[in-house]
Structure formats: structure tokens, C-alpha cells
Amino acid sequence: MSSKPRDVVYGGPKPPVERFTLRKLAAKYRRGERITMVTAYDYPSAVHVDLAGVDVCLVGDSAAMVVHGHDTTLPITLEEMLSHFRAVARGASRPLLIGDLPFGSYERDPAQAIETATRIMKEGGMDAVKARSLEGGSPARVRAARALVDAGVAVMGHVGLTPQSISVLGGFRPQGRSHDEAADIVERALALQDAGCFSGAFFVLECVPAAVAAATTAALRVPTIGIGAGGACSGQVLVYHDLLGFTQHPHHAAVTPKFCKRYANVGEVITGALAAFREEVENGSFPSVAFSPYELREGDAARFAAALRERGLGEAATAVEELEGGEKSGGGAASS
Ligand SMILES: Nc1nc(=O)c2c([nH]1)NC[C@@H]1CN(c3ccc(C(=O)N[C@@H](CCC(=O)O)C(=O)O)cc3)CN21
Ligand SMILES: CC(C)C(=O)C(=O)O
Numbered sequence: 001m002s003s004k005p006r007d008v009v010y011g012g013p014k015p016p017v018e019r020f021t022l023r024k025l026a027a028k029y030r031r032g033e034r035i036t037m038v039t040a041y042d043y044p045s046a047v048h049v050d051l052a053g054v055d056v057c058l059v060g061d062s063a064a065m066v067v068h069g070h071d072t073t074l075p076i077t078l079e080e081m082l083s084h085f086r087a088v089a090r091g092a093s094r095p096l097l098i099g100d101l102p103f104g105s106y107e108r109d110p111a112q113a114i115e116t117a118t119r120i121m122k123e124g125g126m127d128a129v130k131a132r133s134l135e136g137g138s139p140a141r142v143r144a145a146r147a148l149v150d151a152g153v154a155v156m157g158h159v160g161l162t163p164q165s166i167s168v169l170g171g172f173r174p175q176g177r178s179h180d181e182a183a184d185i186v187e188r189a190l191a192l193q194d195a196g197c198f199s200g201a202f203f204v205l206e207c208v209p210a211a212v213a214a215a216t217t218a219a220l221r222v223p224t225i226g227i228g229a230g231g232a233c234s235g236q237v238l239v240y241h242d243l244l245g246f247t248q249h250p251h252h253a254a255v256t257p258k259f260c261k262r263y264a265n266v267g268e269v270i271t272g273a274l275a276a277f278r279e280e281v282e283n284g285s286f287p288s289v290a291f292s293p294y295e296l297r298e299g300d301a302a303r304f305a306a307a308l309r310e311r312g313l314g315e316a317a318t319a320v321e322e323l324e325g326g327e328k329s330g331g332g333a334a335s336s
């Protein structure tokens with residue numbers, strides 16, 4: 001339990017590590033090795049993703065759902081995302097850090113996109129940004145993406161299901177299931193890549209048939225990271241809470257997509273531990289002596305008791321004497 005030394009010294013010095021850069025990512029892709037990406041939203045989740053050796057850490061706007069309890073990703077603000085970015089940047093040293101541009105923070109024009117993206121990098125400490133608006137081969141989209149790259153911002157595209165479009169799509173539904181929609185997804189990805197916007201960058205492919213993901217991956221010269229998109233992508237991403245099984249809460253259960261594999265049941269571990277704490281406090285077994293580390297100075301207990309008695313606080317004095325003289329077991333202390 002808590003006598004075990006911690007694996008991670010929170011806030012403590014960290015050994016120098018080499019960041020997994022976009023160049024390294026591109027090299028891994030060229031070697032044909034699969035790329036791993038997991039979301040994180042705060043300091044501890046970022047430390048976990050880092051320690052597990054995951055290549056890329058996405059601070060996703062899924063935070064709106066899995067951290068803030070909203071039904072969609074739309075309500076989260078740039079200020080809220082910046083707080084998540086900063087916390088993750090403090091915790092993850094090696095992974096490449098990608099920040100989602102939140103809904104409403106970049107769509108108006110390229111200037112707004114640059115303003116938001118540069119804040120995400122300067123104030124949030126991210127290495128790159130991702131946005132669903134960068135999907136689509138329309139001239140406006142390509143302009144926005146190119147403007148970002150010109151401003152020195154690495155951008156990650158997001159095609160297939162783009163949850164920020166839920167209002168238009170009508171739900172979190174798989175995309176590209178008809179042949180023309182499927183071809184459209186490949187076209188959009190290609191248009192942006194060929195505009196030169198994604199040299200060294202890459203795409204998220206979300207909720208599309210495996211064949212559409214395979215076609216897109218084969219058509220592009222940059223990596224694709226799939227989520228609910230089958231096994232033919234250059235890499236895979238899952239949401240931290242889904243992967244870890246935080247999801248037995250009714251809210252989480254309702255928004256956990258069926259493509260998510262649970263690698264642990266952390267939610268059960270957490271509720272089990274919290275219930276054990278509650279039980280031990282209620283039955284008085286916590287805190288035991290082992291977890292009551294602070295003591296009066298040698299000989300001061302008697303003086304303390306005497307001082308209390310002098311002030312007419314006899315019961316308080318007895319409490320001191322019982323504890324200091326007697327068994328000192330945590331259990332007996334909760335008398336009144
Ligand atoms: N916890 C969590 N995991 C995610 O992967 C995730 C989020 N949240 N929030 C942002 C988006 C939203 N995502 C989702 C959410 C639900 C489905 C889902 O259940 N789709 C159903 C269809 C539902 C419908 O038709 O309305 C499916 O069968 O695929 C898919 C992707 C993926 N992202
Ligand atoms: C699901 C991933 C790709 C995402 O965009 C998010 O977590 O917000």
C-alpha cells in the first residue's frame with residue numbers, strides 16, 4: 001500500500017528524455033512500424049501515457065465528455081482546453097503532444113485558426129494541433145490548413161466521423177459506408193496532403209469501414225491513426241478512459257463506442273478502493289498508528305494535559321492521556 005515507494009515522483013526531477021518528434025514519427029511510419037496514440041487530459045494521465053512508451057499523446061476535446069461529463073465535445077472552451085494542455089505538457093516528456101482545436105475556436109477564418117493554434121503551442125505547450133475543420137478539400141479548408149503550416153504550426157487532419165460536426169451528422173455514426181462517401185473520404189485526405197499541408201504530419205481516421213481506412217492509408221504518403229477504423233491504419237488511438245475501463249459509470253457507459261477495447265477495469269479498482277476507505281473510516285480502522293505519524297514532543301503530553309486541566313478542559317486532558325498512555329491504536333480514538 002502506501003509504504004511502497006512511488007514509481008513516479010510527482011513534480012520531482014525527471015531524467016532527460018528525447019521527445020518523439022514528427023521526424024521520428026515519420027521515420028517510424030517509413031519503417032512500417034505501427035504508431036501508438038492515447039489521449040490524456042491531466043498530469044497523472046500524461047505520466048501514465050509517457051511511462052507506457054506510447055508515441056503520441058492527444059489532448060482531445062473528448063475531455064468535454066470523459067472529464068467534464070458533457071454529452072458531446074462541443075461545449076468545451078479554449079480556456080478549458082488550455083488548462084488540460086498545460087497539465088499534460090508537465091506530465092508527458094517523451095510523447096509527441098497534439099492538442100485538439102475546440103469547436104468554435106478556429107472555423108471563422110485562417111487568422112482565428114492561427115491565433116488559437118499558436119496559443120495552444122505557446123501557452124499549452126503542444127507540439128501540433130488537430131482539427132476536423134482541416135478535413136475536406138474545399139479551397140477554404142486548404143487555405144486554413146496552409147495558413148497554419150505557414151505560421152509554423154504542424155497540423156493533424158481528422159476525417160471520417162468528426163464529432164464536432166455532430167449537429168450536422170445527427171449522431172456519432174460511422175462515416176463512409178456508401179461507395180461515394182467512401183471515395184469522398186479518400187479524396188479529402190488526398191486534397192489536403194497534396195496541398196502540401198501535411199508534410200510530416202498525419203491523419204486521424206475515425207469510425208469508417210476498415211476498407212475505407214485501408215484505401216486512405218494506401219493512398220497517402222503520411223501516417224493514418226485509426227479509431228474504429230480497422231487494422232490497416234499506420235497506427236491506432238484510443239481514449240484513455242475507454243482503454244482503461246473507467247466506463248462503468250452510467251454516463252461513460254452511454255458514450256463508450258463499441259470499437260473500444262478495455263485493457264483494464266480501472267473504474268472497478270477505483271470504486272473498490274474508495275468503498276474500502278469509507279468502510280475503514282466508518283469502522284475506525286483508518287487511520288491506524290502507522291498512518292498517524294505526528295507526535296507531541298517528548299514529555300509534552302503531560303504538560304499539555306495539565307494546561308488543559310488548568311483551563312477547566314478536563315475531558316480534553318483525558319483524551320490526551322488516553323491516547324499517549326494507552327494503546328495508541330487509531331481505532332479507539334473516535335469516542336465522541
Ligand atoms: N469516451 C469516448 N470515446 C471516444 O472514442 C470518443 C469520445 N468519448 N468522444 C468523442 C468521440 C465521439 N466518439 C464516438 C462516440 C460514440 C460512437 C458510437 O457509439 N457509435 C455508434 C453509433 C451510434 C449512433 O448511431 O448514434 C456505432 O455503432 O458506432 C462512436 C464514436 C469517439 N470519440
Ligand atoms: C477520439 C480522438 C481521435 C479525439 O479526437 C479526441 O479524443 O478528442
Ligand SMILES: [Mg+2]
Nearest residue numbers: 060061062100
Ligand atoms: Mg477530438
